[in-house]
Amino acid sequence: MSLDTTLRAYATVSGPTATFTTPEGHIEPLAATPTDDIRQMIVRRAVDEARRTGQPVELVTTGDRGEHRLRIDADGTLVTAAASAPDPAAVAAHIESPSQQGREVNTEAPGREPLRNHRAPEPPSRPSFIDTSSAVEPKSEGWRSFFARLGFGPSPAELRRRDDEREVSQQWAGCRTIAIANGKGGVGKTMTTAMLAAVFGRYGGGNVLAWDNNDTRGTLGWRTEAGRYDTTIKDLLPAASDLLATGAGVSDIARYVHHQPVDRYDVLRSNPELLAVHQRILTAEFDLLMHVAARYYRVVIFDSGNDESAERWLRMVDSSNQLVLPTLATPESAESAALLLDALRERDERSRELADNAVVVVTEAEPNPRGANRIAEGFSGHVRAVEHIPFDPALKSGALRLDNLRTPTRDAWIRVAAAAARGL
Numbered sequence: 001m002s003l004d005t006t007l008r009a010y011a012t013v014s015g016p017t018a019t020f021t022t023p024e025g026h027i028e029p030l031a032a033t034p035t036d037d038i039r040q041m042i043v044r045r046a047v048d049e050a051r052r053t054g055q056p057v058e059l060v061t062t063g064d065r066g067e068h069r070l071r072i073d074a075d076g077t078l079v080t081a082a083a084s085a086p087d088p089a090a091v092a093a094h095i096e097s098p099s100q101q102g103r104e105v106n107t108e109a110p111g112r113e114p115l116r117n118h119r120a121p122e123p124p125s126r127p128s129f130i131d132t133s134s135a136v137e138p139k140s141e142g143w144r145s146f147f148a149r150l151g152f153g154p155s156p157a158e159l160r161r162r163d164d165e166r167e168v169s170q171q172w173a174g175c176r177t178i179a180i181a182n183g184k185g186g187v188g189k190t191m192t193t194a195m196l197a198a199v200f201g202r203y204g205g206g207n208v209l210a211w212d213n214n215d216t217r218g219t220l221g222w223r224t225e226a227g228r229y230d231t232t233i234k235d236l237l238p239a240a241s242d243l244l245a246t247g248a249g250v251s252d253i254a255r256y257v258h259h260q261p262v263d264r265y266d267v268l269r270s271n272p273e274l275l276a277v278h279q280r281i282l283t284a285e286f287d288l289l290m291h292v293a294a295r296y297y298r299v300v301i302f303d304s305g306n307d308e309s310a311e312r313w314l315r316m317v318d319s320s321n322q323l324v325l326p327t328l329a330t331p332e333s334a335e336s337a338a339l340l341l342d343a344l345r346e347r348d349e350r351s352r353e354l355a356d357n358a359v360v361v362v363t364e365a366e367p368n369p370r371g372a373n374r375i376a377e378g379f380s381g382h383v384r385a386v387e388h389i390p391f392d393p394a395l396k397s398g399a400l401r402l403d404n405l406r407t408p409t410r411d412a413w414i415r416v417a418a419a420a421a422r423g424l
Contacts, residue, residue, distance in 0.1 A: 007023040010061075011042045011060070015038075043070065047076045050072040051075070058070070164415055169204050175297060176322075177321050182340060184333050187337075190219055194210060196416065197299075199414055199416075209293055213316050214304065215270075223398070224258065224260055229255050231257075233270055233289070239255075308340070308343075318350070322423040323344075323359070324359045324361060330371070330375075355383070359420050360379045362375045363395070389409060389412045
């Protein structure tokens with residue numbers, strides 16, 4: 001008879017907390033964080049034990065979702081182990097004995113014939129063969145997929161992410177517009193425009209336009225991919241009438257925009273090489289361009305300039321359904337965003353509604369979560385939503401692509417887009 005020498009670690013889960021027991025018997029408390037599910041933390045802790053001991057470890061997890069077993073090799077590879085059989089006594093306790101099946105319990109006094117119910121049982125309701133669900137649940141990936149195979153349900157964070165993805169994937173009757181604005185330069189307007197366009201494009205199926213509505217050296221074209229044609233908003237303007245003609249085709253707009261093949265949105269560029277005086281857009285011209293955009297796109301996201309007195313800036317505000325204010329985790333950029341909100345509330349009733357329902361995005365230009373949280377708290381209660389983007393080197397410079405981001409950063413941008421979508 002051989003002895004079982006398998007190393008085992010044990011975890012007992014209770015809501016967002018757990019008790020982890022190492023193979024040597026040491027007991028450690030674990031608690032979930034806002035970004036980590038408790039079961040992910042348990043598995044990572046067991047992986048650490050396998051690597052520390054240099055031997056495979058069997059992880060036995062028990063809790064409100066039953067018992068699950070997982071083997072972890074010494075190199076950290078995860079292998080699903082067979083689940084333990086259910087306790088025969090527990091099963092027997094829930095199975096009705098043959099003598100009790102199909103009849104009522106006699107509650108009459110001894111010696112009396114029990115009353116019988118002669119009514120025919122109600123037929124069970126017929127289930128429909130038609131699936132009326134409004135959406136297909138997205139497949140989990142990475143760690144989420146692994147936990148699903150083990151029988152663990154989605155975490156609260158995963159459920160929220162799915163809700164956010166459903167929000168940004170919806171379609172509206174008519175074009176919807178989002179203005180990205182802050183009177184201070186260098187606070188992340190272009191970055192926010194590109195990231196929101198990417199989220200709406202990827203999850204909503206395309207037909208999204210990122211519009212560089214900037215007189216003064218807009219840089220949206222610098223941080224996105226160039227298309228087949230070297231065209232800008234100044235080339236689109238004289239072609240607007242033809243694009244609005246009855247015989248215009250849906251692909252005709254491609255000559256004037258720059259398609260982002262992976263993130264599935266288009267960019268309408270300004271020309272950063274020209275002085276502002278050479279590329280001003282007046283109110284009537286903006287309205288004509290907006291007619292074109294509304295014909296070819298379902299969502300338009302404006303990357304605005306810093307001149308809040310420009311006609312195209314004011315017309316952008318008047319034409320937008322949702323306002324998003326980016327700010328860095330610094331007092332100066334946050335104060336600029338707050339002053340813009342104050343000014344819009346004084347401008348007119350519609351601008352006041354935009355300000356009250358605005359979404360503020362606080363981005364860490366450098367790792368500074370405490371500073372970002374402090375700025376976010378300052379806006380809380382003054383706008384409809386405040387979201388925090390953690391530091392990510394992929395946002396600092398170069399091409400802006402959703403797939404280049406770390407997972408927490410990508411999830412944060414999905415939250416921002418969902419918050420904006422709820423205002424459309």
